[in-house]
Amino acid sequence: MTDTIYAAATAAGRAAVAVVRVSGPRARAAVRALAGKVPRPRVAGLRTLQSDSGPIDQALVLWFPGPGSYTGEDSAEFHVHGGPAVVSALLEALAALGLRLAEPGEFTRRAFxxxxxxxxxxxGVADLIEAETEAQRRQALAQVGGALGRAHLRWRADLIEASANFEAAVDFPDEEVPAEVADRARPHLQRLIGELHLALADVDRGERIRDGFRIALVGAPNAGKSTLLNGLAGREAAIVTATPGTTRDVIEVPMRLAGYKVLLADTAGLRDTHDEIEAEGVRRARAWASSADLRIWLVDGSSSAIDPPPEELTAGDLCVINKSDLPPGDDTGRALLEARALELEMHRISARDATHVGVILAALTDQVVQRLAGDELPTATRLRHKDLLAEALARLEHALVVEGSPELAAEDVRLAGRSLDRITGRIDPEDVLDRVFATFCIGK
Known part of the structure; x- marks a missing residue:
């Protein structure tokens, strides 16, 4: 890392203040060239920035000598007025000094x-930048604070103990090593397997907190799904007409419930159709409902011919009998019986009534809190974490099976350790690192 990099750390556009960051071996020379004098470490100094073309701006300049900086290198920050012309002039001056514009995530990659x-x-830094809700912020902050890294240290301690016992049995079979030495690895393996099972069970919760809890509205055409969506969203997000099949595609509406991000989706009415476009909408509706965390089966309570429950429903989903302001249809009782058989939470409402919509909103909030809240935030929060935890768990469970052959068990424990090390990046191929840091914005 011989290049010295620079980038705006604040968003483009007009603002009161913009921050431009510099990191690398030529950072001190860049500060001296633009500001004339390097401030004391971590103390802001007011300087007039000058380029070959003349003054740029009066700025606060901060100097962070390595290794006591975010990146671990000599670094600096220029806090200038946030007009686009000011920022552009400063970036041009840094480029003229021979510095290179940073790639996305390069500052954080250097810190890593x-x-x-x-x-x-x-x-966690990337998640903190993207955080939209309180729950996302808290989870990302715990990640930045090293929650997963601390768990990894606990897991690694058990791995070392188990590995040492297996290696002793393999490497010193004729020495004075107790015959049951390999058996001593079992408690460590069992404890570690238990912890990994718990971490794996929490990954999905962590993903939902970060990406959003997905709720699908499903049901027959004209059951009132779009009306309910608009009521829950508090705005006209979907078109409502009396024509069946108006909704052809999935309409996603982001919401916040109890501090959690939620994606509420209105889907095409489920029915057999020869219309090619509507049939594609039905296919997408079923696919979205299948992958959703919660489904609301909306039933037209005034209909005399109610379709069977969608096959995507599972226990804990909601059955909402709509149009309670109209005379009940002959088939409503059958729909209620089928909902009870599926163990669905049941409500009877009119989607046109704000009070009734509030009841559904409260029910959804309860569901989200129940499924996402916990005494502790998840430590593993990404699909990458999940895959590596599952890989390590499979190796350790196999080690228990073959512990009578300590050389095989030792290899399983070693491979499990490699999988866990890849979670924190102790061992990771370059393409994985490239993929992780490519998700960052420039300047971070």
């Missing part, structure tokens, strides 16, 4: 490569 952050913490 210089040992200031592990890979899980770096991912």
């Amino acid at each position: 490569e210089n040992g200031k952050l592990d890979l899980a913490q770096a991912e």
